Amino acid sequence: MEHPVLDAADIQAAPKVLLHDHLDGGLRPATIVDLAAAVGHELPATDPAELATWFAEAADSGSLERYLETFAHTVGVMQTADALTRVARECVEDLAADGVVYAEIRYAPELHVEAGLGLDEVVAAVQQGFEEGMAAAGGRITVRHLLTAMRQAASGMEIAGLAIQWRDRGVVGFDIAGPEAGYPPTRFIDAFEYLQRENSHFTIHAGEGFGLPSIWEAVQWCGADRLGHGVRIVDDIAVAEDGTAKLGRLASYVRDKRIPLEMCPSSNVQTGAAPSIAEHPIKLLASLRFRVTVNTDNRLMSGTSLSKEFGLLNVTFGYGWREMEWLTVNAMKSAFIPYDERYRLITETIKPWYAERLV
Template sequence: MITKDMIKRVPKVELHDHLDGGLRIETIIELSEKDNLPLPSHDPVELKNWFIRGCMQKSLALYLETFQYTIQVMQTKENLERVAFEAIEDLAKENVVYAELRFAPDLHTQRGLNLEEVVNAVLAGLDRGKAATGLQYGLILCAMRNESPARTLEIAELAVAFSDRGVVAFDIAGDEYGHPPKKHLEAFQYIRNKNFNITIHAGEAFGVESIWQAIQICGAHRIGHGVRLVEDMHIEGSSILKLGSLSQFILDRRMPMEMCLTSNVGTGAVESYEKHPFAIFYKNNFRVFLCSDNRLMSDTNLTKEFTIAAEKYNLTLRDIEKITINAMKSAFIHHNAKIAIIYDVIKKQYAELRKEYSID
């Protein structure tokens, strides 16, 4: 039997973590008071309960409302660097050995910073975190689906410009309804022409068409969420009887999907943990792995996500190792760097744990 202690200690890989969705409550209060910014409450317990109420009530509107208060404290170089540093610190405490954090630079220019200053400040914090903890990272820049295609292209160009300083990919996020990814095709074509990396939020609040566009039109290398892919399958119980052409393509091409259990349940993308398609995808050999999405709003972290998955889907330690390696194989860093982390860190630590717990 896998235990919570084992899950806490295993090496982990985080590939879908929003910087503005993972702030410490104490930091939000301190920075808000320093900059004279409003908050729903200055009591840590009350404020935390306010931030997680959307997830607890399965209300997407309440869930999204909270971001205004994290974003408002991320408008100066000093604050951005601190938030990024603390994110690395918090991930390292869970024994995350590689992480890709993402954020939308455009949301952090409200007090005069330009896009380059925003990215430099975040990278400074991530670098300081790496130096302090040893945790290796990549940064993903997000454009917002409701922005103009011209602005999206500017964020894509920004991502490529910082590709030698820690930015590893380009993403597009935001409301899927009425904002199809193909609207921003010029940005994606620019990224592809530069031999750079693409992950796209798709199949979370909208159906198979969103995933199809992300892959076949926009050239996504990974899919953020993708839970609605089940609509392209004939499923009975936990068995897939037939795959549609898109799901078969994703399986055959080993297209990675970033699964966020608690976030998906909390925003209503899926009804419950029991009905989340992660287990079906995993047990039918899709390349899926677990992510936190928004650690603050979903009151979660990778340790909690793996604990939930182990309990709900009867995962073994070997399953958790495979899921972690799935994630590392899907990371947006160079091949040799991935192989080094897989063999020198992940497999090594799992072997030591199996020996310690006398697991064959």
Template sequence: MTAPRIDTDTLRRLPKAVLHDHLDGGLRPATVVELAREVGHTLPATDPDALAAWYFDAANSGDLVRYIATFEHTLAVMQTREGLLRTAEEYVLDLAADGVVYAEVRYAPELMVDKGLTLDEVVETVQEGLAAGMAKAAAAGTPVRVGTLLCGMRMFDRTREIADLVVAYRDAGVVGFDIAGAEDGFPPADHLAAFELLRCESVPFTIHAGEAHGLPSIHQALQVCGAQRIGHGVRITDDIPDLAAGKLGRLASWVRDRRIALEMCPTSNLQTGAAVSIAEHPITALKDLGFRVTLNTDNRLVSGTTMTREMSLLVEEAGWTAEDLRTVTVNAVKSAFIPFDERTALIEDVVLPGYADVL
């Protein structure tokens, strides 16, 4: 018997958890236009709808480096206290409107200091904006909890400095660390000093790996650097020669057996050439093989997406059911960088009751 189709309104109401979403990739087009005008930055389009379309078209290049280049215009409007406060607050409100109950937002403070802000000022301002958004969302009856991941840029040399920043703000809303940027040619092991510090300080971290580069990147992230999660991780399928048969190589077995979460982003992976279609995206096969896959947006503006849209695409094109969506949501909360008791409460009190009516 075929499972009934889940309509978009129902999907939007379902509780969601997102672990992989970039602050500078999720701005509202109208906000980019307004802030760009205030700071004198020239955009490729000044109409919000046209700008959104430009982002989506520019990102559909099939190339990670070109995809990353689209961030020039969002970062240009995130160099002031006013810009950071507004974009952080709106970020939270947009998640709440999409049914997200838990999120980890990531950004690179070193990319937001061009107008004179210090790294500490960037972090404190973003946290202030996120707190304002969470307060407004709670007052509106759509509470969402947002933790922060600070990113070091893997092609630069400030990752240890950013790791120090994570330790300094670990009790002020920052829950972990990541390295971001062009993956190919910039291996995780280049940043061992940062990862060693974080391990010594008992701070969790994830690493972008297995998107533009294959198994060596994932292996380094896990076995050399000690990551607790993998950002994207699509190329773990290179260690599963026959997905249908489910015969795993040693690295794939390690990832599955130790419940290492894969922060998968279907639409983004199509845009960067890491996957060929939603129907054939590895997230479905990996879910069926028992990997701890999670569903994420990566960059909502750049990819023209939301968590509701990502869910809808998997339902429509990959045959996902409400039970599948609940599974990846629970997976995400289980792998969140917050204390165990808080994760358990979120699953039992929010996620499972939220799915009760559709299962």
């Protein structure tokens, strides 16, 4: 059945919410060229358009090594306070231009200390950039940090402590990222238990590069508030020929507890977590009313924006304004800011805009 294709400009104008976006995965190519020249970092290309093409091809190569190499070039130029502030400010500007009204941006402070910055100085530089970007946007967007600890490192408690120190100054939560296989979330159990005692929030990358055991540990051992990706939860769902679905106990628990899934369709296809957009589990999970949210992951590497992700879902699955509103409200409900702030954005910004298009 034919379904209406939404206008790209209308999708861009729609208020949107972004929960899973990496600061070091969303730089402007021209900014990378500028910052690299300033510190003598060698790039595969110095023309911004050529560099953008290189990032897209490297990310699409199917080689994890080549995909990870892309971050060596973004993190490599994000080692000074001025660079971090600029990248953070431009991130906010780009999201505001894309119609995002609330975003949680994640990054690993431990990756930005190679030139002598302290962890506290890293967060302060990013916060300054966020504040400058929000001021320039005239109140159209709210941006908060998620501080990430790398799974293959051993700095979980230190980064968790940093998140608590900064939690009333822009940081709203904690995350772990990096290779899932061989680095289960339980390696950070002390950090997660500490955050729970401090009444803090955290999300865990799980069910992207590894299957159900990663999700089970993240939820049942670590107590994750949200799941970064969570794509492989479909491995616990059996779909019969007539289309009926039977949920396993873990999938049922995740759905029953309304644990949000931070799904990133384009990125999931790039990393092999999903074979294609058409075969992405987001359609099944949304139809089963899991707490699905739509995200970008790495806007530079995936050559994407939140508007583009919704455009793909519109063209592929026929998602219109009603589905887009549902996914956006899901994300706003799942944000780590206080309830009254979430409620205000839903009732004063998000729902009124969609209501005009659903009459």
